[in-house]
Structures are given as structure tokens and as C-alpha cells.
Amino acid sequence: MQLIRSATIALAAILILGPFSLQAAPLAAIPDRVSQRDLRNYASALLKVQEIRKIADRSWKSASPAERASLKAQSQxxxxxxxxxxxxxxxxxxxxxxxxxxxxxxxxxxxDLVMRESLDL
Known part of the structure; x- marks a missing residue:
């Protein structure tokens, strides 16, 4: 259950990335179909971005304002x-x-893909 919650939180974090935000996709640009290959790559990228975000978030808390600007650029x-x-x-x-x-x-x-990759299945 915790992994499902983590995957959902990771997805939400990607959609709302806070200070390291990626811009939202315009509604017209949403694809009707996504290939299995793209979904696998998406899940892998999602996990990697979540890992980057965790590291950045830990550093962000103790960073000075000047360090935060650099941290934001490095994280992006x-x-x-x-x-x-x-x-x-x-x-x-x-x-x-x-x-x-x-x-x-x-x-x-x-x-499911995120859970499988997280567990190395």
C-alpha cells in the first residue's frame, strides 16, 4: 500500500513540481494513445525525477537564498x-x-510499472 501511495505521490509531484516546476501540457496536446514503451520509459523517468526531487528537497531546507537559486538550476x-x-x-x-x-x-x-521498477521485478 505504501508503494502505491508513493507512486501516486510521485505522479502528483511531477504534475505539481513546486519550485522546480515543469510547465503543464496544453489540453490539445494530450495524446489519445500512449505506447507500452513510452509508458515504461515514463515510469522510469518518473522514478528518476522523484529521486532528484527528494535530494533537492532535502538540500533546499538547509540552503541559503543564494544556494537555493543554484540548487533550483542544478535540479532543473x-x-x-x-x-x-x-x-x-x-x-x-x-x-x-x-x-x-x-x-x-x-x-x-x-x-504498476512504477511499483515493478521500484521492486526490481
């Missing part, structure tokens, strides 16, 4: 690199995020 850069590693741009990742948010079946598939 790391997030974009992670997205690129899995074949996404900010826009394509956000398009899939919007489709996952809108479609319960996709949301379940992503949650």
Missing part, C-alpha cells in the same frame, strides 16, 4: 537530463502526465 538541469535519457522532452513528458492524469487505465498501468 538534472530533471531535463533524466527526461532526455528516457527519450522525453519537457513537453512530451508533460503530455503523457496529462494523459495519465486524465485516464484511469493509464494511471493504473503507470502505477
Amino acid at each position: 538541469s538534472a530533471i531535463y537530463e533524466a527526461l532526455a535519457r528516457y527519450g522525453f522532452t519537457e513537453a512530451s513528458f508533460n503530455q503523457i502526465s496529462a494523459a495519465v492524469e486524465r485516464t484511469p487505465a493509464l494511471r493504473r498501468r503507470v502505477r
